[in-house]
Amino acid sequence: MKASELKTKSATDLQQELLSLTKAQFGLRMQVATQQMTNTSELRKVRRDIARVKTVLKEKGAQK
Template identity: 65%
Template sequence: MKAKMSELRAKNPDQLQQELLELLKAQFGLRMQHATQQLGNTNQLRNVRRDIARTKTILSQKVKQS
């Protein structure tokens, strides 16, 4: 999915929270696929984990600004 920082900064906190929930669901699905040996590209886990970190960072910055 690879979220860009500029795209995340343009969103409001509610949209960021929704994005975070979607990423967490995606991460769960990928972890389950990995556990059952169905995940071919394990790099997806890393990318989703980093997208979650980006989203949380921007969300905390926006909350501090308010």
């Protein structure tokens, strides 16, 4: 997910994206805890996507 893609979305879409990413992060953390996860880089990608969404939300809030 790129920041340029996120900037075109509305704030409500970004909130929904953030919610789905946090749920995905929780699921991945449970997989790590139960040693079911084979691709540990997924957790890093999701964490960075969450940071991107939060950054764009903050920028949109500062513009208003």
